[in-house]
Amino acid sequence: MNYSIVFYILGWILNVEAAFMLLPCIVAVIYGETAGWCFPIVMGISFLIGTPLVIRKPKNTVFYTAEAFVAVSLGWILLSIMGGLPFLISGYITNPVDALFETVSGFTTTGASILTDVEVLPHCLLFWRSFTHWIGGMGVLVFILSLLPSLGGGGTHMNLMKAESPGPSVSRMLPTVKSTAKILYEIYIGLTILQIILLLLGKMPLFDALTITFGTAGTGGFAIKNSSMMDYSPYLQNVTTIFMILFGVNFNAYFFILIRKFRQAFGSEEVRSYLLIIAVSIAIITVNIMPMYSGLSESLRHAAFQVASIITTTGYATANFDEWPELSRAILVLLMFIGACAGSTGGGIKVSRVVILMKTACKEMTQVLHPNAVKKVKMDGKLVEHEVVRSTNVFLVVYLVIFAASVLLVSLDNFDAVTNFTAVAATFNDVGPGLGMVGPVGNYSAYSNFSKLVLTFDMLAGRLEIFPLLILFSRDTWRKF
């Protein structure tokens, strides 16, 4: 383990976070909020710690997968700790565990909150809370990669990208990782601006438009009202629905559109499956909830919004889906696990993994019927390498183990099974709201500190796809040889 380069990267993370905090400062100045003072203080702390770490580029530039994974997971933990300080310093959250939970929930784009009343927060804190979604959606390391000069050997950037990007495999769109990171952020910013404009056209106030868009873009789900998205006009809700679905699409598709390779953009099996799942779910739920609403258009609007919100793991709500019929609730819980496309900002198991797993199961069935058959798993007409299939299977197993362990640990708080199960599902898949006490109108404040820490771990593990976080617990990682 090359600690010097890990610290160098951590230093950059601190500095970049401090730079990001300039935005809530501006918000504080505009609204004249004194609570805004907490941001310059935290920025100062971040700079003080961060600058000495980056002042000298480490001589030892040995940087491999292990360093990348450690840098990413430690980076995210550090980011969350520093990001939580403004809440503590301003006094709006008094419990440090709560502050950590809230910020991790922000950066991992979960949107699970421990606040019972978000409307009492000053604008600057609300802004920061939503802005963490936007930062976490595409990833901090990817952001740093697109700015920073080369750190070390050729593999440096790819390793970092692999560790931070969701999905079973990372494809680079451009020859260099740096330019790939740049184009990713350009697409991200482009879509963000487009949504802000569309929301403003629907007469949404600028502050609301910004924060809602940040939550949508990162597929986060922190709203600035206690009622989440319920009070906005149908137009605004529909715009949000569409953008949630768009941000859940693999960003490669947008890249192909940009370079005018439309067939590849729309031919992707993953994107098609993703859209199909959404369409089918919306159809079933619309019919299922029809009796509760005053007609097809209203139930369609709510069904579409909730399905989009859950499958992309955003977590906004226009209706209290906890009160919906069992079938609809069950579908929504299943959608939590499926999650968005790989290479998007969403969480969950990822559609591409689900597709690979299904195809593996089909292959296995053929193998039972024709023991000597030679069959391979293919996707988009290309062979899925055995290594990818294997790692997908292993991912699922580890995912289930952590899931089960988390449910067990959270059950110590003695809440009902639905609440515990969906609380873990909603945090581990980075969705936000679950069912029962943690439903769209509830929150996580009732859980004990211990459970909150377990759920915090789940959120980070879900966002970083488990292994970067797990290797922190391996003795091998810290040993010199």
Add this chain to the structure above:
Amino acid sequence: MDIIIIGCGKVGVALAEDLVQEDHNVTMIDTSPERLQTLSEDIDAIKLVGNGASIAMQMEAGVQTADILIAVTGSDEMNLLCCLIARKAGKCHTIARVRNPVYSNEINFIKQTLGISMIINPELAAAMEISRVLRLPSAIRIDPFSRGRVELLKFKVKPEFRLSGKSVREIDNQIGGTVLFAGVERGDEVTIPDGNFVLQDGDLVSFIATPKNSVGFFHNLGIHTNRAKSVLIVGGGTISYYLARQLASMHVRVKIVEKDRARCEFLTENLPGALIINGDGTDRRLLMEEGLTSTEAFVTLTNMDEENVFLTLFARENCGAKLVTKVNRIAFDELLSKLDLGTLIYPKYITSDYIIQYVRAMQNTIGSNVETLYHILDGRAEALEFVIREKSEVTDIPLMNISLKKNLLIACINRGGVIHIPRGQDSIQVGDTVVVITSQRGLHDIRDILKK
């Protein structure tokens, strides 16, 4: 003595060379006429073409009157069969080379039931030699005598030891006479030093001491002698397999880099303690990623001498690890010894050392015999261990009164398990084990140490 060697590969030829030099009558058998023809005429031996396991062939070679039959063909089973037939046909001692790891745990059974005198496994012997060195990384080479009670250690004098310019006597006084300097290699020159010999930086010094005293000696020089706790091995051959097994029992962390996927799978199945990496050992990035810079020992065991040497040179530049290099071909050994490659392991030397040692011990029927023999000082001197079984001209006489051959040193006397570094007043007694260092080849009996 009459000796039959079956199989004229690298080891067979090396053995024949050594045995002929010691005035034995050697008969060589090989199936390939070309190979026998290409052998240089310096090997003054009968060369027969044929199958060594055939009784007719063995009769032709004179198995009935031969003293020793050595089977070193490429096949283990062939070697065992040759020995088995020789046992039935004649009364000779038999030596077989058996290298398949499958048999390595069954050697004793095979030896007893087939009546084979000695079975040598060159890879296992090499692995044992490496693991000995890894236990005391400051030494380049460690050879045990008297079942490990005494060791002959070789190390390189570096400036930080501050030994340069000191005479052997001064150093002796400084450390209290617990070790005995047995030989010094300086450039091409090999000396068995006396008290006035002055050391220089870069000298390769061999000394004899008990394991405890050798650690103390290195401590005195300010060298850390902690055994290596992590080892990176390149090449997953049989030697690495044995080595990893031995190191695992010493709780050393082992990583093996091996090119061949199937071999990796075999290794990971049979070496649960070791981490097997599938990759090219000459891949610089891979080595760095697997911690070349932080490993405590780096062992190159690929089949390519060039790769081994090259990797060791690379490692020398990039880490402070203890280096061990395997070399198969000894033709360029002077060159290699100049390169500072750490410990050099010659599996071929090891095999012939073991066999020659046995041959000498056998040859000796007069009461004392050679227990152990090592080629030391770049092969230009030998360290021999004799057991004194009966009275002779050398026993019970103070050593200062014995006129020894030139370039001969009585290095230590083991009396009832207690190791003495002999002084002038000491004498050899019946029952002792004596280690003698000499540049004169062909010592067979303890009486050969006398000047004639």
